[in-house]
Amino acid sequence: MDNPGSSILTALGGGSGIDFIKLADDLSNASFAFQRTTLESRNETLQTRISSASLLRNTLTQLASALGDRIRSGDLAPQANVGNSAVADVSTTSGVVPKGSYSLEVTQLAQGQTLVSKSYGSKDDLVGEGSLTIRFGAVDGASFTEDTSQTALDITVSDTDTLATLASKINSASGGSINAYVAQGTGGAQLVLKGKEGANNGFVLEPTSAATTPTATPGDLTYLAWNPASDAGELRQTSRDATFKLDTIEMSSASNTVKGLPEGLGFSLKATNIGAPTTISFSNDPAKITGVMQDFAAALNDLATSLNEEAAAFGGTLGNDAGARALKRDLAQLAGQTVMPGAAEGEPSTLADLGLKITREGRFELDTERLNETLASNPEGAAAMMTTGPFGLYATMDKLARNNTLRTNPGTLGGSVLRYEAQMERNDEKLEKIAAQQESMRSRLTSDLVAAERRIASSQSTLGFLQQQIDAWNGSN
Incomplete structure (x- = not known):
């Protein structure tokens, strides 16, 4: 494509007839061509090295990662063999390999407290305005020992709350420590409360009625009050810890899921085997x-x-x-x-x-x-x-x-990748400087050559005038 400046000069018929603007472009480009080509060639080589080093680097990382995934999947870990598989499932801690064999005797399974309230007509019956406090601890016969490390639940009960909405409030406030629901049985609707496994996860209900004279009847919140001393059949299951013997050593756990045992062992207890210990061994x-x-x-x-x-x-x-x-x-x-x-x-x-x-x-x-x-x-x-x-x-x-x-x-x-990237970055900076220098040279040459073009045009005009005068003189003779 022709340069617009040189096209205008040619159209006007002036100058030497040489395209000085294109000449300036060619000269500036040729002056820096070797440096530019050298740097671009170096960058191509560096990019190839970066690709090769990155490929090896990624291959190595992926090999180690895949090996870790394979080992973590558990198919290489020693497999536990339980003589009486009905008693427990066995797990091991990653990175720890149990050795030898172990005996396990489960004398008691952990369980949570189950409490069933007195009967209501239906789940939509109002329970009465007031507040309900639930405290956690150990229930032993007619006594209750509070576990002060567990925060008591304080639930506000409105005058529109039913047995069903109260169950929802208990679930929301407990954060999973109590599961509450309403069961509609042959004797009416009853609030069922189930706590977590563990002796210290028992609980008591301490309602405070907003009524001037609480009646402890349906519709008054005190009707839901319960503690072991006043139990009238509401307590259906007492909370307790799991107890077991590992290699004859007595141990206990608040949950049937037992972790942190020696040699990285873990149990999921399923049944008792009092007096008949089972053997746990491992094989690969x-x-x-x-x-x-x-x-x-x-x-x-x-x-x-x-x-x-x-x-x-x-x-x-x-x-x-x-x-x-x-x-x-x-x-x-x-x-x-x-x-x-x-x-x-x-x-x-x-x-x-x-x-x-x-x-x-x-x-x-x-x-x-x-x-x-x-x-x-x-x-x-x-x-x-x-x-x-x-x-x-x-x-x-x-x-x-x-x-x-x-x-x-x-x-x-x-x-190596970091070093090659840094070298490419420095080369790119050099290429930017070369581009700026080339543009500066092109601009300067264009200015100088266009000025020369004007001077040539002026000289040609003067020469033409003189030639006309000489021709006129010769004609008169």
Whole structure:
């Protein structure tokens, strides 16, 4: 496309006939072409390196994350075997591997208090204006001992509240500590209150009537009053703790869901077995550990293949990259690295004990014979390496991934990405300066050349006038 300025000059028929505006563009562009091309080429190389380093970095992170998900899913954890499965379900804490066997005797299940009020005609009967206080604590026979660590519930009851709306207010105020509902039975409507499991989760009802003379009859709030000393059959179940013996040691829990036991054990108690303790043992599934190690070796090979291609000494995008070299070194040492520093002599302590080995060509393989020997001789030790605890397979890979992807360490892949991004940013700044300098040169050359064009045009005009005079003189002769 022609420059508008040069087109106007040409249309006027002035000047030398040279397109000085285009000439200014070409000269300014040529003056900075080498610098600009060099920087753009460098940026292309840096972008390729960023892509390669980021790919390796993400692959490594995803490998560690997938391994953690696999272990956390629970299929590698030792499976509990309960001799009498009707007594309890067993759970374990992530990262902790129970050893040996345990005896469990459940002597009492935890339960919550159940209170059923005296009868009303229907759920829509008014209960009477006033306030209802519910205090929590232990009910023992005719006595009640308040648990002052639990805040009492103070519920305002209006003159329009029915048995049904009062149940809703109790549920809202209790935050789950009491479940209230109205049951319509053969004897009428009754308010049912059910507390949480645990001896100290019992409760008493202390209503205050707004009536001048409370009558303790339906329609007066004091009709709902209850404490164990005045019980007339309203108490249907007393709250209590669960009691059990673990390896003959007596223990108790406010809930049938028991946590925080030794060796990371947890129970969900379901029935009592007084005088007939059941045995809890743990076993591992060797096939699942073998499957994980096979998948792990394959994933490492994929990572190693990509790394060898990207970091090849000749032709590799990251051939001289410090982060790629560090990852190569860490992977080469992985199989022989001690991952269970606390393992006793003879117990598995390295990934080589789980069958992982690396060939001279840098490929990872699974030595199934070595793995099977470990699983046969020390299944508990092998299982201990398959947890999300501070040591073992996952902890080692997680640490390797983190150490090789830190952006704050210049000797890692993360540091390489940061360095390349900084170099690209500096190059972009240089390109911006070059563009500004080129524009300044173009503007200056345009001004100078247009001025020269005007001078040439003026000279041509003078030359034309002189030529006419000379021609006139010659004609007169």
